[in-house]
Amino acid sequence: MTTVQSPPPGAPSRRPGEIVIEALIVLAGASTVIIVALIFIFLLREGINTFLDIPLRQLFGQRWYPIEGYYGLLPLLVGTALVTVGAVIIAVPLGIVAAIYLGEIAPTWLREILKPLIEILAGIPSIVLGFLGWVALAPIIQNLGAPTGLTAFTGSLLLAYMSLPTIISISEDALYAVPKEYRDGSLAIGATQWQTIWRVVLPAARSGLVIAVMLGIGRVIGETMAVLLVTGNAANIPAFGPGMFFSPVRTMTATIAAEMGEVAQGSLHYNVLFGIGLILFLITFTVNWLAARLVGVNGARRSRGGLL
Amino acid sequence: MSRQQTQRLAVILITAVAVLVFIPVLLVIFYLIASGIGAINWEFLTAMPRNGMKEGGIMPAILGTLILTFGTAIVSMPVSILAAIYLAEYAKDNRLTRTIRMAIVNLAGIPSIVYGLFGLGAFVLAAGFGTSILAGALTLGIMTMPVVISTAEEAINAVPQQFRTVSQSLGATKWQTIRHQVLPHALPGILTGMILGLSRAAGETAPILFTVAAFYVPTLPSSVFDQTMALPYHLYVISTQVPGMPLSIQYGTALVLLMITLTLTLLATGVRTSVRRRRDW
Amino acid sequence: MEAKISIQNIYYTYADGNEALRNISFDVQANEVFVLFGPARSGKTTLLRLLNRLSDLTEDADFRGVITFNGSDIFGRAVDVYNLRRRISMVFAIPTPLPGSIRSNLTYGPQMAGIRDKHVLDQRVQHSLQQAALWDEVKDRLDSSAMALSGGQKQRLCLARSLAMEPEVILLDNPTSGLDPLSTSVVEETLRDLRERYTIIMVPHSVQQAARVADRAGFMLDGELIEVAQAEQMFLHPQNKRTEDYITGRFG
Numbered sequence: 001m002t003t004v005q006s007p008p009p010g011a012p013s014r015r016p017g018e019i020v021i022e023a024l025i026v027l028a029g030a031s032t033v034i035i036v037a038l039i040f041i042f043l044l045r046e047g048i049n050t051f052l053d054i055p056l057r058q059l060f061g062q063r064w065y066p067i068e069g070y071y072g073l074l075p076l077l078v079g080t081a082l083v084t085v086g087a088v089i090i091a092v093p094l095g096i097v098a099a100i101y102l103g104e105i106a107p108t109w110l111r112e113i114l115k116p117l118i119e120i121l122a123g124i125p126s127i128v129l130g131f132l133g134w135v136a137l138a139p140i141i142q143n144l145g146a147p148t149g150l151t152a153f154t155g156s157l158l159l160a161y162m163s164l165p166t167i168i169s170i171s172e173d174a175l176y177a178v179p180k181e182y183r184d185g186s187l188a189i190g191a192t193q194w195q196t197i198w199r200v201v202l203p204a205a206r207s208g209l210v211i212a213v214m215l216g217i218g219r220v221i222g223e224t225m226a227v228l229l230v231t232g233n234a235a236n237i238p239a240f241g242p243g244m245f246f247s248p249v250r251t252m253t254a255t256i257a258a259e260m261g262e263v264a265q266g267s268l269h270y271n272v273l274f275g276i277g278l279i280l281f282l283i284t285f286t287v288n289w290l291a292a293r294l295v296g297v298n299g300a301r302r303s304r305g306g307l308l
Numbered sequence: 309m310s311r312q313q314t315q316r317l318a319v320i321l322i323t324a325v326a327v328l329v330f331i332p333v334l335l336v337i338f339y340l341i342a343s344g345i346g347a348i349n350w351e352f353l354t355a356m357p358r359n360g361m362k363e364g365g366i367m368p369a370i371l372g373t374l375i376l377t378f379g380t381a382i383v384s385m386p387v388s389i390l391a392a393i394y395l396a397e398y399a400k401d402n403r404l405t406r407t408i409r410m411a412i413v414n415l416a417g418i419p420s421i422v423y424g425l426f427g428l429g430a431f432v433l434a435a436g437f438g439t440s441i442l443a444g445a446l447t448l449g450i451m452t453m454p455v456v457i458s459t460a461e462e463a464i465n466a467v468p469q470q471f472r473t474v475s476q477s478l479g480a481t482k483w484q485t486i487r488h489q490v491l492p493h494a495l496p497g498i499l500t501g502m503i504l505g506l507s508r509a510a511g512e513t514a515p516i517l518f519t520v521a522a523f524y525v526p527t528l529p530s531s532v533f534d535q536t537m538a539l540p541y542h543l544y545v546i547s548t549q550v551p552g553m554p555l556s557i558q559y560g561t562a563l564v565l566l567m568i569t570l571t572l573t574l575l576a577t578g579v580r581t582s583v584r585r586r587r588d589w
Numbered sequence: 590m591e592a593k594i595s596i597q598n599i600y601y602t603y604a605d606g607n608e609a610l611r612n613i614s615f616d617v618q619a620n621e622v623f624v625l626f627g628p629a630r631s632g633k634t635t636l637l638r639l640l641n642r643l644s645d646l647t648e649d650a651d652f653r654g655v656i657t658f659n660g661s662d663i664f665g666r667a668v669d670v671y672n673l674r675r676r677i678s679m680v681f682a683i684p685t686p687l688p689g690s691i692r693s694n695l696t697y698g699p700q701m702a703g704i705r706d707k708h709v710l711d712q713r714v715q716h717s718l719q720q721a722a723l724w725d726e727v728k729d730r731l732d733s734s735a736m737a738l739s740g741g742q743k744q745r746l747c748l749a750r751s752l753a754m755e756p757e758v759i760l761l762d763n764p765t766s767g768l769d770p771l772s773t774s775v776v777e778e779t780l781r782d783l784r785e786r787y788t789i790i791m792v793p794h795s796v797q798q799a800a801r802v803a804d805r806a807g808f809m810l811d812g813e814l815i816e817v818a819q820a821e822q823m824f825l826h827p828q829n830k831r832t833e834d835y836i837t838g839r840f841g
Contacts, residue, residue, distance in 0.1 A: 029394030125511025222419025
């Protein structure tokens, strides 16, 4: 009985190098999980004292004044919330409508010009937009009658544009994923293009649009440099009402950026800044986790083409 | 209002909103060019700052940003590409794979300032690298991973399945197949993702605030354990921390930074389009 | 004589529950052209892919039974699957050159097997192209893109690519689908010449083609092997009613 011939000399079927590289590949894949875990561990290690040493009542108090030992996070949470809500109010309609324009209305040649423009917008560093907000936008807003140009609204406006690339591209994917038959079917029974978009396309793309908005929010909450420059950095809670958007505020991210350089390592203030980072981490983790749950982590994966 | 009128109105409104989205982008670019171009000359790009940074050039900041970008590539590229290969070619639909995907989604969502905190805690302090190029490049490199992994995975998935089947039918092992029939064709896409990731890294301020960036250093860095100036942080410093800074220098610095990141962005899209046109499968 | 390939009671079920093969057994002798024919989705391609274990690439399928090659189990523990695929080589239904030059297509298999010697590689290129009746058409442009060849040339290149590995068995999965009649007859002629040196198992494009090229044939229907016979017997006097219906065009 003969056996399957052995491979030619010099070519064992799996060289040792191959086993090494495949081990590295698995390790690299797993490294992403390890990194997330490490980030969490380091934030926890440096930030845990925030929650152990400061009574909760004080931690969620209204006064952020570290020099005198007041670590009330409420002004920072409110600041982040105001800026985020403002940005979402501006960015969501703009982003989704722009996606509709790109996907359903714009002629092809124009789309080819506009899509790179979105990538360019995404490529503008936040410090550059913040700088422009500081030197050019804030004076304009002040001239409109606000007591100062550095307000929550100024930050919202900048952040809205910074989150537009995220919202537009994911929304456009969602619209694009709606089968062409839906549109054809609607148009065939005499609906106008707008009726088709409103009654058929948007509802069908709903879950994708929700994800676009959520990831846009995630982007807004985490933004640092632009808000540091244009929101005025006043750690107080503005009086409730429409005017609050036009008051100076201070966000969680800006607080870390502005104060970390001046604190002593290991001091309570230092721990609290890490604690704020931990809160931010948990917020964005939750937002992304929810978004991924909605679509399924594998949902975004496109299947491989090919005939074999 | 008739259906036709509603339709016409809707199109007009949608178009108007699109204008509202896209015009400001152009406006920002042109405004920055118009305001900053006057400050840019040979000395501005190649000289050290003088007189409390109010005169002279911004060369150390430009150089620092280039060094950091290069360092980011070295940190991020190998591990990201290997991770993308894992996801595209090896991952089965199991718990580990789902956990990895979830981790990447989360890495992509973590605020850049939180990366800065992590870099401070892990690299500057725990690892003992101090405020250094090494700590900064590691921080930026990790931050860049999700972008590179996702685009690289997409590029690998775009290589037709039949190349893999044919290669293995010819007796090639799985790794030989990946090495010879998948990666060469995915390379342009991987490159695109890499450059996009680097353009983001080059413009980031928050992750380098506590890990590497220096307000002002009179000499250029001589090792990876040195601090360095960097353009984004420099722009922050001169626009907010130095009273009496001439506006032209501020605009000039912003423009140089924008040009670096936009060049990288356009390079990435350029690679993508040219390769899509050329390939014959 | 010992069978080149022996298939014994094999069952194959895909992960989605589709029972592609049910209780199939037959032998293929050395240096014969064995044709597997039958209607679409009767399991022919699944069977071919099992013979050089390309089926390994399909996840979570259930396989039972035994396949031997030169007398030893191809799923045996000691078997080097990569070497198996070099000995039992596959040509696909759609011409699938790898992107790159004509030469690089032909040297890829040998190079992956560890052959570096340029002289040996050059010889493989020339011999395989000559055997596939393509040498005269491409010898002056070996370094130009394989994608630029015509459909018929591409398919002969794929055949040459298999031959360049100097295999013992060639699996051909409908190699003339999509080819014009002229290219088809060139490929068929090539196959007739190849049987002296190789064992060939082929899924044909049509019953007519099966009758033209086969030494022996097996008729497959719905994952079962209905009948195996010498070509003459099979196509002139089939034993089974269903075989006869198919051959005479009453269904399928």
